[in-house]
Amino acid sequence: MRVVLEARPRPSHVAIWTAPLVATLxxxxxxxxxxxxxxxxxxxxxxxxxxxxxxxxxxxxxxxLKASPLMLIATGLxxxxxANVWNIGAEGQLTLGAITGGTLALVFGDAWPAAALLPAMxxxxxxxxxxxxxxxxxxxxxFNANEILxxxxxxxxxxxxLSWLVHGPLRDPQGYNFPQSKLFGDNAMLPILLPQxxxxxxxxxxxxxxxxxxxxxxxxxxxxxxxxxxxxxxxATYAGISWRRTIWLGMLAGGACAGLAGVGxxxxxxxxxxxxxxxxxxxxxxxxxxxxxxxxxGIALASLLMSLLYLGGESAQVxxxxxxAVTGLFQGTLLFFLLAADVLVNYRPRxxxxxx
Amino acid sequence: MxxxxxxxxxxxxxxxxxRYPGVLANDGIDLDVAPGEIHAVLGENGAGKSTxxxxxxxxxxxxxxxxxxxxxVVHVANAAHARKLxxxxxxxxxxxxxxxxxxxxIRLALDRGxxxxxAKRIREMSARYGLALEPRRRVHTMSVGERQRVEIVRxxxxxxxxxIMDEPTSVLTPQAVSHLFGTLRxxxxxGVSILYISxxxxxxxxxCTHATVLRAGRVSGECDPRGExxxxxxxxxxxxxxxxxxxxxxxxxxxxxxxxxxDVRADDPFGTTLRAISFDVRxxxxxxxxxxxxxxxxxxxxxxxxxxxxxRDDAVRLGGTPVGAADAKRRRALGLAFIPEDRLxxxxxxxxxxxxxxxxxxxxxxTLARGWIRARGVRAFTEQTIHAYDVKASGPLAPARSLSxxxxxxFIVGREIGQHPKVLIAAQPTWGVDVGATAQIRQALIDxxxxxxxxxxxxxxxxxxxxxxxxxxxxxxxxLSPAKPIRETSAEEVGLLMAGATPAHAAPRVxxxxx
Numbered sequence: 078m079r080v081v082l083e084a085r086p087r088p089s090h091v092a093i094w095t096a097p098l099v100a101t102l103x104x105x106x107x108x109x110x111x112x113x114x115x116x117x118x119x120x121x122x123x124x125x126x127x128x129x130x131x132x133x134x135x136x137x138x139x140x141x142l143k144a145s146p147l148m149l150i151a152t153g154l155x156x157x158x159x160a161n162v163w164n165i166g167a168e169g170q171l172t173l174g175a176i177t178g179g180t181l182a183l184v185f186g187d188a189w190p191a192a193a194l195l196p197a198m199x200x201x202x203x204x205x206x207x208x209x210x211x212x213x214x215x216x217x218x219x220f221n222a223n224e225i226l227x228x229x230x231x232x233x234x235x236x237x238x239l240s241w242l243v244h245g246p247l248r249d250p251q252g253y254n255f256p257q258s259k260l261f262g263d264n265a266m267l268p269i270l271l272p273q274x275x276x277x278x279x280x281x282x283x284x285x286x287x288x289x290x291x292x293x294x295x296x297x298x299x300x301x302x303x304x305x306x307x308x309x310x311x312x313a314t315y316a317g318i319s320w321r322r323t324i325w326l327g328m329l330a331g332g333a334c335a336g337l338a339g340v341g342x343x344x345x346x347x348x349x350x351x352x353x354x355x356x357x358x359x360x361x362x363x364x365x366x367x368x369x370x371x372x373x374x375g376i377a378l379a380s381l382l383m384s385l386l387y388l389g390g391e392s393a394q395v396x397x398x399x400x401x402a403v404t405g406l407f408q409g410t411l412l413f414f415l416l417a418a419d420v421l422v423n424y425r426p427r428x429x430x431x432x433x
Numbered sequence: 434m435x436x437x438x439x440x441x442x443x444x445x446x447x448x449x450x451x452r453y454p455g456v457l458a459n460d461g462i463d464l465d466v467a468p469g470e471i472h473a474v475l476g477e478n479g480a481g482k483s484t485x486x487x488x489x490x491x492x493x494x495x496x497x498x499x500x501x502x503x504x505x506v507v508h509v510a511n512a513a514h515a516r517k518l519x520x521x522x523x524x525x526x527x528x529x530x531x532x533x534x535x536x537x538x539i540r541l542a543l544d545r546g547x548x549x550x551x552a553k554r555i556r557e558m559s560a561r562y563g564l565a566l567e568p569r570r571r572v573h574t575m576s577v578g579e580r581q582r583v584e585i586v587r588x589x590x591x592x593x594x595x596x597i598m599d600e601p602t603s604v605l606t607p608q609a610v611s612h613l614f615g616t617l618r619x620x621x622x623x624g625v626s627i628l629y630i631s632x633x634x635x636x637x638x639x640x641c642t643h644a645t646v647l648r649a650g651r652v653s654g655e656c657d658p659r660g661e662x663x664x665x666x667x668x669x670x671x672x673x674x675x676x677x678x679x680x681x682x683x684x685x686x687x688x689x690x691x692x693x694x695x696d697v698r699a700d701d702p703f704g705t706t707l708r709a710i711s712f713d714v715r716x717x718x719x720x721x722x723x724x725x726x727x728x729x730x731x732x733x734x735x736x737x738x739x740x741x742x743x744x745r746d747d748a749v750r751l752g753g754t755p756v757g758a759a760d761a762k763r764r765r766a767l768g769l770a771f772i773p774e775d776r777l778x779x780x781x782x783x784x785x786x787x788x789x790x791x792x793x794x795x796x797x798x799x800t801l802a803r804g805w806i807r808a809r810g811v812r813a814f815t816e817q818t819i820h821a822y823d824v825k826a827s828g829p830l831a832p833a834r835s836l837s838x839x840x841x842x843x844f845i846v847g848r849e850i851g852q853h854p855k856v857l858i859a860a861q862p863t864w865g866v867d868v869g870a871t872a873q874i875r876q877a878l879i880d881x882x883x884x885x886x887x888x889x890x891x892x893x894x895x896x897x898x899x900x901x902x903x904x905x906x907x908x909x910x911x912x913l914s915p916a917k918p919i920r921e922t923s924a925e926e927v928g929l930l931m932a933g934a935t936p937a938h939a940a941p942r943v944x945x946x947x948x
């Protein structure tokens with residue numbers, strides 16, 4: 078006997094939307110085994126991982142705070158992914174956004190009022206992210222270089238560039254030689270939405286961008302054309318949809334959103350430039366985009382889940398003395414189960430006699 | 434009605450029933466095929482022919498009914514099982530891997546053999562049946578007609594006892610059709626049974642010895658087609674009389690589409706390079722381009738539609754405006770509409786709804802406002818197209834791939850005509866489409882001509898070209914013969930040009946050897 082996968086004639090809508098839930102449950106089961114293997118009581122561990130972090134208002138604010146960059150980046154990436162434009166370098170684009178927006182804050186922080194400075198920082202951040210995304214877009218449209226590779230490699234260039242900046246030109250002279258910039262002034266910091274928490278205006282911005290992206294994809298002809306390009310290259314050429322424009326738009330949308338998220342981090346919870354501006358939000362957002370089915374509502378929910386994994390991972394480090402890698406382990410497990418569930422949505426396993 | 438003296442049937446179906454959500458595709462169908470019989474299965478699109486054939490070939494499982502093969506009850510598990518039994522099938526929609534070569538595609542189906550020996554057998558087989566094929570060529574570079582040859586040769590190589598042919602002649606030249614008929618008769622005389630699915634009533638009368646007619650999933654009649662007239666067969670099939678296109682004399686005006694010494698280099702080693710192609714299509718006429726596919730149709734159509742842009746802007750003109758360097762969207766804005774030969778994946782996005790597919794090319798004030806989609810306008814246009822062209826679909830939200838080939842084609846034709854074009858290009862407009870829809874599509878093209886639109890039809894079907902065209906030219910090896918008014922030429926002459934005779938003296942003596 079062996080198992081073959083046969084394509085289902087039409088995957089059911091219920092299956093498409095329950096697959097992420099099934100994947101989440103399977104991830105929890107694996108978590109159970111992992112906690113057991115570490116000699117922790119699984120129930121206590123689950124409590125520390127998934128319940129304790131959001132048991133109070135501050136925790137919920139943290140959940141939303143960490144969900145904001147994920148939501149923002151995943152929304153931008155999804156626009157490209159739907160058109161088969163594979164931007165894997167959001168982490169680098171986020172870094173560039175933090176650099177451009179942050180530099181603006183450091184240079185004009187004292188001269189400009191917040192009402193002018195903050196929008197200018199966001200614009201600078203979006204432009205920075207787009208510039209970084211423009212490199213793979215140019216290489217793809219001009220030389221047909223694979224954007225998966227080029228965008229990914231540029232992440233490391235961006236990280237090293239930031240590292241050089243905070244070790245060199247942007248280093249705080251009063252910072253005891255630590256590789257970090259000056260703290261941003263108050264007028265360069267995002268307003269707090271909930272008093273006594275760190276939840277700031279970038280959450281509202283993320284929600285707004287999700288809404289705008291939804292309108293763009295569903296209601297605008299360019300969003301429609303990008304969906305066509307992703308579904309059928311032949312039909313796109315037939316309809317005169319430029320593949321170059323599709324690649325440029327797909328890359329730039331991801332770059333702009335990642336750049337905004339970079340500013341949100343720099344001018345939000347961090348408040349200065351550090352050698353690392355994100356705990357891997359740019360990569361985690363790829364998972365968020367797919368767990369959310371590239372759909373705005375799905376992405377919003379998936380970003381909450383991923384944010385919870387971040388918080389749970391921190392909490393598990395503090396309360397259970399588990400290694401920090403546990404966050405990455407849960408992210409990877411979730412993506413693995415989601416992809417597996419996707420296969421089963423589209424294919425049905427069947428036992429066949431291995432006669433021939 | 435089977436003759437009592439005939440031998441035991443090779444294949445016997447009893448009470449085959451298959452229900453899909455919302456439609457009873459097959460409803461208690463009985464069918465017997467004797468050894469050496471060429472048995473026609475006739476019916477309009479959606480009559481259940483394809484479902485029935487897929488059941489025999491093991492792709493679809495029936496909900497009820499019994500299949501007997503050589504007297505034994507069988508449950509055909511899958512296509513491999515069917516092939517093992519000795520059933521071969523040539524599909525209407527091809528099942529070829531586009532990135533593989535002809536030989537590799539065939540080897541995959543045969544499950545054995547080394548490529549070089551197989552290539553030799555393919556060459557032998559294609560020479561024997563006049564189905565020119567290059568085994569090393571990759572399928573994605575081939576036209577629809579060439580792909581069909583691969584399917585036919587692939588099937589014949591496995592030496593089936595029952596050969597199912599789903600509309601095999603729709604893309605062949607008249608000479609190749611009679612060649613194929615010779616092949617099929619020879620196979621039948623060797624004892625091979627043939628199930629021949631078609632809606633070409635003349636062909637069925639010439640070839641088949643028995644016919645089963647399906648209508649709405651049921652057997653609506655059985656007969657010996659040799660004793661029937663085309664009209665009586667049609668009546669059995671559609672339950673009424675066949676509509677005939679009305680063709681009035683043309684009054685052509687100024688050229689709306691002008692092509693001047695167009696050269697296009699083939700972009701792959703097995704493509705066809707176009708050389709010095711010049712013609713024009715005037716408003717109020719239908720200009721036909723005949724030719725076996727693979728002679729440059731693909732390249733010519735891409736150059737005309739703007740899917741491939743040209744270095745020389747003045748090689749193609751639309752209403753006097755040079756558009757050679759313009760992309761498809763700009764040419765559309767100048768009044769060009771295009772019906773491509775591939776429906777799924779080019780003319781329509783399979784996963785998208787009909788409404789979304791309408792929006793693919795319908796860009797006007799009703800559907801768009803400053804780039805924002807007016808869903809209501811798109812829906813209205815879609816409903817109107819579905820209604821006007823009698824498209825059988827559950828509604829504007831039906832995915833394109835849920836439609837049968839003929840219905841999707843009607844939708845695409847309707848959509849393109851709905852653009853109110855000045856120039857319409859149609860490639861194989863009725864390929865694989867049933868008689869009723871074919872007549873409807875041809876009539877729509879003629880009506881368009883009468884509304885002073887310039888229509889270019891690229892087709893392999895001579896019947897079609899002679900029925901609707903006003904002038905005709907032939908594409909062979911990337912060169913276009915001089916255009917002739919339809920009354921000054923004949924199917925024989927065009928057939929010879931399609932096979933490579935030089936136009937100056939289209940006599941058989943100067944046939945360029947193609948074999």
